Amino acid sequence: MAKSKVQFVCTDCGAEFAKWAGQCSECKAWNTITEFRPGKATVAQARKQGFAGQLSTIAKLSDVSLDEKQRIHTGIGELDRVLGGGLVPGSAILIGGHPGAGKSTILLQTTCKLAAEQSVLYVTGEESLQQVAMRAKRLRLPTDQLNALAETSVEQILQTCNDVQPKILVIDSIQVVHVETVESAPGSVSQVRESAALLTQYAKATGTVLLLVGHVTKDGSLAGPKVLEHMIDASVMLESSGDSRFRTLRAIKNRFGAVNELGVFAMMEYGLKEVANPSAIFLNQHEKPAPGSLVTVAWEGTRPILIELQALVDESHYGNPKRVTVGLDTNRLTMLLAVLNRHAGVFTGDQDVFINLVGGMRVNETSSDLAMLLAVLSSLRDKPLDQQLCVFGEVGLSGEIRPVPNGQERLNEAAKHGFTHAIVPKGNMPKQGVAGLTINAVTRLDEALSLLR
Structure with missing residues (x-):
């Protein structure tokens, strides 16, 4: 042999x-x-089972049909937003997250709703059918139309799919299923790679929506080979903090929609519930103004979100002052403190500086630069800022305030939530203004600081 x-x-x-x-x-x-250890040729095996499609042929790009496939709406608005408007037939979607984040819960809620109009097959490899049925009963979900299967063999799953012909196929999870021709344990690089390849080929050939559940490692990255993320069409991550009932669903990769789109949910007694107004849960709840607290407007995917940014500046009792951030880039904080010292004359070299975004949010863009420095100055001087003030803008190394994308939409969101004052870059100053909002446009860091005196 x-x-x-x-x-x-x-x-x-x-x-x-x-x-x-x-x-x-x-x-x-x-x-x-x-x-x-690669198994037998996956494509040949797929053709043997009759779902690999026709042989590839050359076509002029101009002759390719541009008719968009009708998306399947999940009935959950935040999930549709993250996916770019709904499920695309023939697409493979990977949903990752830490244990207990709610991956199986949101998929069970989605499939129970879709089963009333679509043929759905929910394959569980980690739980028994009785456990899945108990969870659905606890969540008070309609289960009379949902087809469920407890199986870990990819060959058996595909054979069942050939008989049932589902429009939506859920695999919970990709780390526990296996291909019989691969000589390794489930969850290994070879098993995850071959299993995902066979399932993705089936989805492309039959127009089935494939939803894969993926586990994550201790550092938050998806377990298994990195090539898994290259094989699928969309990758979304369900994130949660241990002390919060809120969950954020973020698109990391999406061939059919915006990347970094954000959906917000709340874990309730009967499953995950959409948060229609995410800004409300990230705003401050102080009864009176507090030093170092300021609201900024972040842009997540296709919408603005108001977030409270908190700064704490305290005298350092050690030789090396600390620079700690939660939800922001620590290296960027160090750089901005140098800009604050050089161009505004505010020295923090002997101070510990801590920055926190309320609600466990994480912001990767630079629009929070100006708000971060103003919050640091407020804490350093122990002088509270106006609770009706919102700030956004990028700070350059020469002390200039640079405009950020979607400034008009950010200001509209602030006005909608009752803010009356805003400090923004001059390049983001709207021509028509915003009703109920007094806007101060600045070009330099020292101009912004002078507005606080």
Whole structure:
């Protein structure tokens, strides 16, 4: 019997090697190269089962039909928003998150609603059918139309799909299913890679929506080979903090919609409930003004969200002052404090500086720069800021205030929530103004600081 070929694959970047090494030469990660034993040709196996489609043919790009496929609405507005408007037939979607975040809950809620109009198959490999039925009963979901299957063999799953012909297929989870021709344990690089390849080929050939549940590692990245994220069409992450009932669903990759789109949910007694107004849960609830507290307007995907930013500046009792951020980039805080010292004469080199975004939010854009510095100054001087003030703008190394995208929409969101004053970059000053909002446009950091005196 011929010995199967052995390869070595980096679980972070998917690079392949002929032999094992301690460090991946592509992504420079250590101890990420694992043994990979490829099974029989996946495409040939798919064609044998009759779902791999026709042989590829050459076509002029101008002759390709541009008719968009009708999206399937899930009935959950925040989920549709993150996915770009709904489920696209033939797409493969990966949903990741920490244990207990609510991945299985949101999928069970979605499939129970869709089963009334679509043929849905919910495949569970981690739980028994009785456990799934008990959860659905606890969530008070209609289950009379939902088809469920407890199976971990990909071949058996695909055989059932050929018989049932579902429009929506859920695999919970990709780390527990396996291909029988691959000689390794479920969850290994080879099993996840081959299982995802077979299931994705089935989805593309039949126009089935494939929803895969993926676990994450301790550092928050998806478990399994990195190539898994390249194979699917959309990757979304359900995030939660241990002390909060709120969940955020963020699109990391999406071929059919905006990347970094954000959906907000609240974990209630009967499952995840949409939060129609996310800004309300991230705003301050202080009875009286507090030093270091300021509201900024972040842009998440296609909408603005108001977030309370808190700063605490305290005298350092050690030789090396601390710079700590929660939800923001620590290196950027260090850079902005240098700008504050050089161009505004505010020295914080002997102070510990802590920055926190309320509600467990995470902001990757630069629009919070100006708000961060004003909050630091407020805490340093122990002088509260106006509770009806919102601030956004990027701060450059020369002390200039740069405009940020979608300034008009940010101001409209602030006015809608009752804010009366705003400090923004001059490039974001609207021509017509915003009703009920007094806007101060600034071009330099010292101009913004002078407004607080």
